[in-house]
Amino acid sequence: MTPFLFTKILRRPILTFCSILTSAIFCFLICLLSDYVKRQKTELELVKDNFPIECVVSNVKGTSTKNLNIPSQYIMYVTKEQYLFSSYIKNLCMTKNFSYQWTDIERDNLGIMIGINQLECTKELSPEYNGKITFYDWYNEDFLKEEKAVCLVSTAIAQKIPIQEEENRFLNLFIHDPFLQIKKEITLQVVGEYESKSSELYIPWGYCYNLMLENSDTISCDSMSFLVKENRKLTELKKEALNMFVSIDPTEQTPSYHFALIIREQIYFSTLLSLEQNAKRLERIMPLLLGLTLGIGGLISFLCVRTEKKSYALMRTLGVTGKKVFVASLSEQMVLEIIGEITGILFFLLTVSKGTSLPILFLILYFLCYFFGCCFAVYHITKSSPAQLLREEE
Numbered sequence: 001m002t003p004f005l006f007t008k009i010l011r012r013p014i015l016t017f018c019s020i021l022t023s024a025i026f027c028f029l030i031c032l033l034s035d036y037v038k039r040q041k042t043e044l045e046l047v048k049d050n051f052p053i054e055c056v057v058s059n060v061k062g063t064s065t066k067n068l069n070i071p072s073q074y075i076m077y078v079t080k081e082q083y084l085f086s087s088y089i090k091n092l093c094m095t096k097n098f099s100y101q102w103t104d105i106e107r108d109n110l111g112i113m114i115g116i117n118q119l120e121c122t123k124e125l126s127p128e129y130n131g132k133i134t135f136y137d138w139y140n141e142d143f144l145k146e147e148k149a150v151c152l153v154s155t156a157i158a159q160k161i162p163i164q165e166e167e168n169r170f171l172n173l174f175i176h177d178p179f180l181q182i183k184k185e186i187t188l189q190v191v192g193e194y195e196s197k198s199s200e201l202y203i204p205w206g207y208c209y210n211l212m213l214e215n216s217d218t219i220s221c222d223s224m225s226f227l228v229k230e231n232r233k234l235t236e237l238k239k240e241a242l243n244m245f246v247s248i249d250p251t252e253q254t255p256s257y258h259f260a261l262i263i264r265e266q267i268y269f270s271t272l273l274s275l276e277q278n279a280k281r282l283e284r285i286m287p288l289l290l291g292l293t294l295g296i297g298g299l300i301s302f303l304c305v306r307t308e309k310k311s312y313a314l315m316r317t318l319g320v321t322g323k324k325v326f327v328a329s330l331s332e333q334m335v336l337e338i339i340g341e342i343t344g345i346l347f348f349l350l351t352v353s354k355g356t357s358l359p360i361l362f363l364i365l366y367f368l369c370y371f372f373g374c375c376f377a378v379y380h381i382t383k384s385s386p387a388q389l390l391r392e393e394e
Contacts, residue, residue: 016336023340026293030366031348033282034359040279047271053228056262062248065223069179070259072219077244088237089226093121096208097222098175103185111199113175115208118144124196135192143191147206151188157201158193180216293369333374
């Protein structure tokens with residue numbers, strides 16, 4: 001029976017080729033669609049875990065996020081472990097501004113001295129915005145973790161500072177902060193320069209903290225921002241934020257010592273919604289593709305059976321039972337389907353898949369859909385007499 005089966009298959013090369021090609025294309029599409037859905041879901045989980053949701057402290061109106069003079073209780077609330085809120089945030093950025101005047105070089109040179117706790121606090125220094133910094137000697141960005149009287153200046157300022165012994169550079173400044181009522185002369189060692197013409201210089205937050213504590217007994221910062229540590233706990237963060245921060249009120253008219261928290265979550269939720277909709281849309285296509293496979297399998301089998309009715313009539317005349325004719329015809333169609341399915345899988349593995357697993361369940365469903373489509377097409381052969389088959393052929 002097997003040599004006869006392959007002889008019949010090779011006797012109609014065009015229909016055989018179309019059958020294998022159709023099966024391979026549908027199998028490839030199922031693998032491709034399933035892989036894409038899986039990738040969308042993986043990306044969705046990555047977004048839920050890693051998408052940066054920025055939170056920024058603002059005034060009550062929500063119109064300003066700088067020069068806020070945020071008092072110490074807010075700083076403690078976001079930094080101290082005794083408050084649950086601190087466990088929901090990461091990458092805390094704080095800045096504190098002081099006005100300064102040089103006391104030994106260009107006395108009329110005024111500027112802003114800014115205390116920061118990491119480079120990302122300002123765009124001029126942030127690697128994300130291609131901030132270019134040249135550190136002197138053995139210094140690096142870890143100087144921000146120390147409490148030394150050191151600073152980072154712009155290239156414009158660095159050119160004006162004379163080099164002293166051992167190639168060190170120092171700045172003698174008179175600093176002033178009207179909010180904390182600090183007026184003091186300080187000396188800072190320059191540890192590096194950033195590419196800019198700005199008059200702003202940056203000091204470590206630790207030194208800035210001690211400077212405030214020693215001269216005013218009051219701690220404050222002018223801006224504060226951070227990222228959500230776990231996006232899946234955003235609801236809990238909002239709940240804890242209500243214990244310290246107020247809601248934005250654009251109609252507020254009187255000066256307020258309260259502060260609001262702006263959570264920039266719109267892009268995060270729009271990204272989630274887009275990925276979820278794409279995944280659901282693609283999942284709806286899969287049943288349609290399997291249903292189409294059922295119809296295509298039946299159509300191809302019907303065309304193949306139609307060209308072989310004389311052979312089936314001869315088999316019946318020679319005494320072959322309808323059941324055996326059914327098995328022979330079905331085997332013929334399934335051989336083509338298996339060849340096509342293997343071809344589609346190999347093409348997918350060679351061209352698309354990169355370490356991803358095959359959608360075994362959908363491939364089994366695809367095989368069953370094609371199988372039942374073929375069964376429906378060849379079933380009538382078992383119920384027709386040789387004479388009926390010959391008449392249909394005529």
